[in-house]
Structure formats: structure tokens, C-alpha cells
Amino acid sequence: MSRLPGRAPTAPPTLADVAERAGVSRQTVSNAVNNPDLLRADTLERVQLAIAELGYLPNRAARNLRTRASHLVGLRINAAQEGTANATMDRFVHSLVDASREAGYHVLLFTGDPLDPLTGYDDLLRSTAVDAFVVTDTYLGNPQASWLRERRAPFVAFGRPWDNPSATHPWVDVDGAAGCELATQHLLERGHRRIAWIGWRKDSWIGEDRRSGWHRAMKSRDLPTTGLASRVEDTVASGRGASEVLLDEAQPSAFVCASDTLAMGVLHTLADRGLVAGRDIAVVGFDDSQVAQVVRPGLTSVRQPLEEVAMEVVKGLEGLLGHPPAPGRGVLLTPTLAMRGSS
Amino acid sequence: MSRLPGRAPTAPPTLADVAERAGVSRQTVSNAVNNPDLLRADTLERVQLAIAELGYLPNRAARNLRTRASHLVGLRINAAQEGTANATMDRFVHSLVDASREAGYHVLLFTGDPLDPLTGYDDLLRSTAVDAFVVTDTYLGNPQASWLRERRAPFVAFGRPWDNPSATHPWVDVDGAAGCELATQHLLERGHRRIAWIGWRKDSWIGEDRRSGWHRAMKSRDLPTTGLASRVEDTVASGRGASEVLLDEAQPSAFVCASDTLAMGVLHTLADRGLVAGRDIAVVGFDDSQVAQVVRPGLTSVRQPLEEVAMEVVKGLEGLLGHPPAPGRGVLLTPTLAMRGSS
DNA sequence: CCTGACCTTTGGATCGATCCAGGCCGCCCG
DNA sequence: CGGGCGGCCTGGATCGATCCAAAGGTCAGG
Numbered sequence: 001m002s003r004l005p006g007r008a009p010t011a012p013p014t015l016a017d018v019a020e021r022a023g024v025s026r027q028t029v030s031n032a033v034n035n036p037d038l039l040r041a042d043t044l045e046r047v048q049l050a051i052a053e054l055g056y057l058p059n060r061a062a063r064n065l066r067t068r069a070s071h072l073v074g075l076r077i078n079a080a081q082e083g084t085a086n087a088t089m090d091r092f093v094h095s096l097v098d099a100s101r102e103a104g105y106h107v108l109l110f111t112g113d114p115l116d117p118l119t120g121y122d123d124l125l126r127s128t129a130v131d132a133f134v135v136t137d138t139y140l141g142n143p144q145a146s147w148l149r150e151r152r153a154p155f156v157a158f159g160r161p162w163d164n165p166s167a168t169h170p171w172v173d174v175d176g177a178a179g180c181e182l183a184t185q186h187l188l189e190r191g192h193r194r195i196a197w198i199g200w201r202k203d204s205w206i207g208e209d210r211r212s213g214w215h216r217a218m219k220s221r222d223l224p225t226t227g228l229a230s231r232v233e234d235t236v237a238s239g240r241g242a243s244e245v246l247l248d249e250a251q252p253s254a255f256v257c258a259s260d261t262l263a264m265g266v267l268h269t270l271a272d273r274g275l276v277a278g279r280d281i282a283v284v285g286f287d288d289s290q291v292a293q294v295v296r297p298g299l300t301s302v303r304q305p306l307e308e309v310a311m312e313v314v315k316g317l318e319g320l321l322g323h324p325p326a327p328g329r330g331v332l333l334t335p336t337l338a339m340r341g342s343s
Numbered sequence: 344m345s346r347l348p349g350r351a352p353t354a355p356p357t358l359a360d361v362a363e364r365a366g367v368s369r370q371t372v373s374n375a376v377n378n379p380d381l382l383r384a385d386t387l388e389r390v391q392l393a394i395a396e397l398g399y400l401p402n403r404a405a406r407n408l409r410t411r412a413s414h415l416v417g418l419r420i421n422a423a424q425e426g427t428a429n430a431t432m433d434r435f436v437h438s439l440v441d442a443s444r445e446a447g448y449h450v451l452l453f454t455g456d457p458l459d460p461l462t463g464y465d466d467l468l469r470s471t472a473v474d475a476f477v478v479t480d481t482y483l484g485n486p487q488a489s490w491l492r493e494r495r496a497p498f499v500a501f502g503r504p505w506d507n508p509s510a511t512h513p514w515v516d517v518d519g520a521a522g523c524e525l526a527t528q529h530l531l532e533r534g535h536r537r538i539a540w541i542g543w544r545k546d547s548w549i550g551e552d553r554r555s556g557w558h559r560a561m562k563s564r565d566l567p568t569t570g571l572a573s574r575v576e577d578t579v580a581s582g583r584g585a586s587e588v589l590l591d592e593a594q595p596s597a598f599v600c601a602s603d604t605l606a607m608g609v610l611h612t613l614a615d616r617g618l619v620a621g622r623d624i625a626v627v628g629f630d631d632s633q634v635a636q637v638v639r640p641g642l643t644s645v646r647q648p649l650e651e652v653a654m655e656v657v658k659g660l661e662g663l664l665g666h667p668p669a670p671g672r673g674v675l676l677t678p679t680l681a682m683r684g685s686s
Numbered sequence: 687c688c689t690g691a692c693c694t695t696t697g698g699a700t701c702g703a704t705c706c707a708g709g710c711c712g713c714c715c716g
Numbered sequence: 717c718g719g720g721c722g723g724c725c726t727g728g729a730t731c732g733a734t735c736c737a738a739a740g741g742t743c744a745g746g
Contacts, residue, residue: 357731357732357733358732358733358734359732369732369733369734370734370735373733373734373735377734401732401733402731402732402733403733404731404732404733405731405732405733405734406732406733406734407733408731408732408733408734409732409733409734409735410733410734410735
């Protein structure tokens with residue numbers, strides 16, 4: 001064959017191979033791929049035929065080198081902390097990979113020291129391995145955001161810039177307050193009046209945001225909230241402890257929780273006391289995790305629209321990486337309520 | 344500055360920049376990075392200083408182009424099926440990303456049509472976007488394996504080549520039979536004699552493998568197994584149904600299940616009947632999922648050593664991609680038992 | 687003092703794509 | 717009839733690294 005001399009027989013075909021087969025120049029083949037409308041119709045057809053016959057696909061490395069773009073987005077996943085919001089992350093990753101593919105991007109995963117939110121970003125950036133990042137762990141405050149902005153690294157955040165509302169980077173977030181308001185209203189419609197809140201410690205912006213939804217719903221009906229709220233760590237044991245205290249001291253008929261983990265704690269307390277979730281006491285969680293779906297009698301839970309989040313994130317990326325780059329602002333999405341036996 | 348003319352001020356430094364600063368040629372810098380022992384000590388030091396001062400890191404695209412390697416491994420994740428083995432996959436992905444990093448690889452995610460196990464692989468391969476694949480969904484049988492081998496694409500499988508024991512590709516798997524044997528023995532030690540099995544339908548190799556562990560343990564003590572086994576779909580409802588029938592017809596005092604999902608079904612049945620898991624009836628699941636950890640009273644479960652699996656997978660990759668490529672064979676790892684209240 | 691082997695360093699070619707400037711051709715219009 | 721213009725296509729240069737062959741220097745041995 002008329003392949004260049006030193007190529008292994010299994011090496012994928014190159015532009016030059018296609019060009020030779022179609023009887024045109026390399027540049028014409030390149031145009032057929034990237035700017036088809038520059039070619040005369042019959043030439044285009046001839047080139048496309050050759051492409052198809054050879055099974056040609058542009059070599060990524062070469063294209064990346066020349067265009068200074070990798071078509072990869074980096075996503076840092078936290079070292080498996082075996083517990084909390086992992087399930088949410090998992091769903092998000094799936095959605096992101098899907099949404100990215102449609103925009104011509106692939107997702108590159110990396111990890112870093114959980115205590116240092118910056119590890120990993122720098123190397124990928126300096127070696128031009130990715131075009132942009134998707135930043136997810138903004139609940140820590142987000143040093144990444146300002147750090148990345150300083151280096152002019154394009155990124156989109158899943159999570160609001162809580163600590164800096166005037167930040168100008170694009171972000172997408174789910175309205176946790178609206179979600180908890182939805183949950184609380186749902187309970188109000190079912191006739192509950194003393195609805196307790198179990199959330200996270202006060203230094204969590206997300207936790208306070210979600211709490212505000214519960215608070216808003218209660219206030220809209222002039223219902224009391226004092227003594228009905230508790231703020232603890234995000235563990236099953238904490239949820240259990242908090243619900244015991246609340247049951248003893250405030251006699252709520254329902255609980256809204258900042259997470260499914262806490263809600264599981266409530267379910268444990270109820271079972272301990274011979275109370276039936278959904279009949280005696282209602283419980284609503286947050287995240288619609290696996291657990292919520294399989295636990296008895298099914299845990300009603302606020303479900304984040306992660307597929308939409310991923311789509312919006314990708315839109316943000318396209319804006320940043322497009323020509324010309326579009327600035328892009330924040331997007332806030334509203335969650336839904338997955339109803340099950342616990343309410 | 345003495346940068347090449349048309350470079351943007353934010354562009355990362357190149358080999359040429361470092362070379363100029365250190366007063367050596369490009370090749371010498373390249374050697375400093377890739378073959379330090381070729382340089383005289385003082386030259387090396389000077390070059391390394393320049394590298395550090397400029398914060399130089401080799402451009403990935405350029406290196407990839409020249410070396411015909413991307414240092415990326417592709418991992419296909421199934422379209423979110425929102426349920427079953429997802430949690431396991433999540434843990435595995437984390438571990439794989441970690442293990443890969445230490446070997447200098449990054450993980451590239453992609454998805455495909457869940458019904459067609461081949462979509463996605465081809466494009467990545469032809470565009471030389473990845474060096475190798477990690478294949479996980481071998482429970483479907485593995486058309487990928489033979490397909491990839493045909494195209495001389497390096498890959499390592501997580502999962503045995505059930506349908507073709509003579510396959511020569513490297514693989515890593517967890518000994519499900521040993522896991523279930525462990526679980527059964529644990530129950531035997533606790534005095535149980537009538538131990539029931541709830542597993543998957545007979546066409547699942549993994550399911551039959553796990554079942555054989557239970558069977559082996561029972562037979563080692565000459566205990567009967569007839570009437571004590573059930574094979575159903577992998578859903579909570581199926582587990583519930585199967586356990587109801589078994590309780591009525593075979594009076595087991597314990598259940599070993601092929602998955603945590605099925606075990607959850609058993610827990611539901613017990614609760615329905617006012618029986619207490621762990622006190623009245625023991626239950627053991629498989630996968631040590633999130634659910635097993637938070638459900639009441641804690642579900643004893645077989646835990647796959649996914650961190651080790653990932654390390655072995657990466658070893659396999661290094662073997663395949665090394666010089667010279669090492670053939671590599673199968674590796675079978677033994678799971679452990681995470682004990683909780685249900686047994 | 688010369689030769690050859692060895693150690694260190696160098697310049698040019700190369701990977702496979704895209705950018706850029708320019709060439710060819712046919713057509714319109716002065 | 718000739719210049720100009722737009723449509724289509726081409727060859728050379730380029731992205732930033734590594735491969736390769738060979739140059740310059742040092743040193744031992746003849």
C-alpha cells in the first residue's frame with residue numbers, strides 16, 4: 001500500500017492517507033471534516049467516501065496540539081469518603097458525562113488531597129491536559145474559584161459562590177431552600193402543623209439555605225418554629241439523637257431533614273419507639289439517595305435535577321470555550337419531591 | 344522577554360523557554376525530564392532550576408503526538424440505571440482514579456448505549472484518545488473482550504471471562520463464591536443450620552458463582568440445601584417475595600443473599616412479620632453498599648476489596664503498556680465480611 | 687602525538703493535524 | 717480584451733514535544 005514507509009499495519013489512517021485515496025490535498029480533507037461548506041459538493045462527497053472507507057478519525061493529540069484545545073474537562077472527585085453525598089455525586093457524574101458527550105467533550109477524572117482543594121488542578125492546567133474544569137465542592141467556600149480565575153482557567157461551578165456573591169464565574173446550583181419549602185408544604189397539606197427541622201451545623205451555607213426553606217414555609221402559615229429546629233453533624237447517629245430530643249421536647253408530628261442520612265437517623269428513632277414512619281410521624285429527606293428508595297417504608301425525599309444541572313454546566317462550558325467566550329451567569333434550578341411511604 | 348514572538352503572555356512555558364533560560368538545547372531539557380541520568384550533574388541541576396523557576400510542565404498534546412501515547416485509560420460507565428450495582432461502581436471508580444494517578448494515568452469516562460456494549464470504544468480507539476480501556480460490564484458475557492482483542496486494543500477487565508475461560512486478556516475479579524462461603528460460615532458459627540439462599544436467575548454467571556459458595560459451605564457440614572434456595576430478579580420486591588415463600592415453606596433461620604438489594608427485601612419481610620433481623624432471623628447481603636451501612640439494624644454484607652481490584656487492574660495496564668508488553672493473567676481476590684447487626 | 691572509545695550535548699527531522707498565504711480557474715464588467 | 721474578484725484547492729510552516737544521528741570534548745592506550 002502507499003502508506004508512509006514506517007507505519008505499523010495496525011496504525012490508524014491519517015489525513016494524508018485519506019488525501020491520497022481521495023486524490024486531494026491534506027488541507028482539503030481537513031476542510032471536509034471541519035468546514036464542509038468550503039468544498040464543492042462533488043469533492044466533499046469523494047472525500048467523505050474515502051474517510052468512510054478508511055475509517056478515518058482525526059488523531060486527537062495532533063489536533064489538540066495544533067488547536068491548543070483538548071476537548072477534555074476535568075472533574076475532581078473527592079477521595080472516597082464512603083458516606084455522605086457520594087450518591088449524588090455519582091448521579092451527577094453520569095449526567096455530566098452524557099451531557100458533555102453531546103457537546104463534544106469528554107470528562108477526565110482526578111482526585112486530590114481532600115484537605116487541600118487545589119491539588120490536582122495545577123498540573124492539569126500547566127500541562128494543558130484539560131480545557132476547563134467543573135468544580136463541585138464549593139461548600140468548602142471556594143478557594144478554587146478565585147485561584148482558577150487568577151490563572152485564567154475556564155471553569156463552571158456546581159454550587160453557588162456562597163462566600164462571594166459578586167463572583168463573576170458561571171455557576172449552576174439547585175435551590176435547596178425551594179426544595180425544603182416544597183417538602184414542608186407537602187407536609188402542611190397533609191395536615192401537619194408541628195414540623196421539625198434537622199439540619200447541619202450553622203457554618204454550612206447549604207445547610208442554612210435549606211433550613212430557610214423550611215422556615216419560610218412555616219412562617220407563611222404563621223406557624224411557630226422555635227424549639228423545632230436542630231443543627232448537627234451529617235451522620236445517622238446525629239439524626240437519631242436530634243430526633244429523640246425533638247420528639248421529647250417539642251412533640252413534632254413531622255420532620256424535614258437536610259439530608260437522607262439525617263432522615264435515616266429519624267427513622268431509626270421512630271423504629272426504636274415503636275412508631276411507624278408515615279403513619280405516626282412523617283419524615284422527608286434530601287437527595288433522593290439509593291437508601292431513600294429501598295428503605296422501609298420508602299423515604300420521601302427532595303430530588304435534585306442533576307441531569308438538568310449537568311446540561312446547564314455544559315452550556316456554561318460551551319459559553320466559556322466558545323468563540324467569542326460568553327461571560328455566563330448563575331443558574332438556579334428547582335428540585336422536585338419524590339414521594340414515598342414516609343409521609 | 345525572549346519568548347517566541349506570537350505567544351500570549353499567559354501561555355505556559357515550553358521546552359524552548361526552559362532551554363534558553365538554562366542555556367542548553369531543547370533536547371537536553373527533554374532529557375532532564377525523561378532521562379536525568381544522561382546529564383552531567385551540574386547541567387541537570389541548572390536545568391531543573393530553570394524548570395522550577397518557570398513552572399514548566401511538558402505539554403500533553405505535543406508529548407502524546409510524538410510518543411503515540413495519551414496516558415489516559417477509558418472507562419465506560421453504564422447509563423445511570425439508578426439502582427443496582429451503581430454504588431459498587433462508584434467505589435471502584437474512585438479507587439481506579441487513585442490507583443491510576445500513581446501510575447501516571449488519568450481516567451477518561453464515557454458512556455454508551457446500555458444495550459450495545461460496544462458503542463463508544465471505537466471512536467476513542469480510532470482517534471487514539473486513550474491508551475487502553477478498563478472494561479467492567481463483563482456480566483453480559485463480554486463481546487467487548489473479543490472485539491477489543493481483534494483491534495489489538497489493550498484492555499484489562501474487572502470481571503472474569505465467564506463465557507470463555509481460555510481468554511488470554513488480563514482480568515481481575517473478586518471471588519464471589521469465597522465471599523458467600525465466608526458469609527455462610529459466619530452464620531454456621533453463630534449456630535444457624537437452616538440457611539437459605541436468595542440469588543439471581545440462573546443465567547447470571549456471577550449469581551451462580553456466589554451461590555456455589557453458599558452451597559459449598561452447607562455441604563461441608565452435610566447440611567441440606569434443597570428447598571432452601573431461590574433465584575429471582577435483583578430487586579427489593581423480589582427479595583421480599585422470595586423470603587416470604589422461603590420462610591413459609593422451609594423455615595430457615597438465616598438468609599444469605601446475592602446482593603444488598605435482595606437482602607433489603609428480606610429485611611422488609613421480617614419487619615412485616617414483626618421479626619427482628621439479627622435476633623430472630625439473620626441476614627447477610629453482598630456489596631456492602633451505603634444501604635447496608637445505614638439501615639436498621641445494620642446489614643452484614645460481603646465487601647469487595649475494590650481498592651485492591653483497582654490496584655491490580657492498574658498493574659495489568661502497566662504490564663500491557665510497558666516495554667516490552669507483559670501478557671498478564673487473571674487475578675482473583677477474596678472479599679471480606681463487614682459484620683453488622685443483622686447477623 | 688594520534689586514534690578510538692566514551693560521555694555529554696546538539697540540531698534537524700518527525701508525529702498528524704490546522705493555520706496561512708497564495709495559486710489556479712472561470713466569470714463578470716469596464 | 718484585460719483586470720478584478722470570488723470560489724476552490726494546494727503547499728509550506730507550525731504547534732511542542734521526542735527520536736535519531738552525529739558533533740564536540742575528554743581520556744586512556746599505543
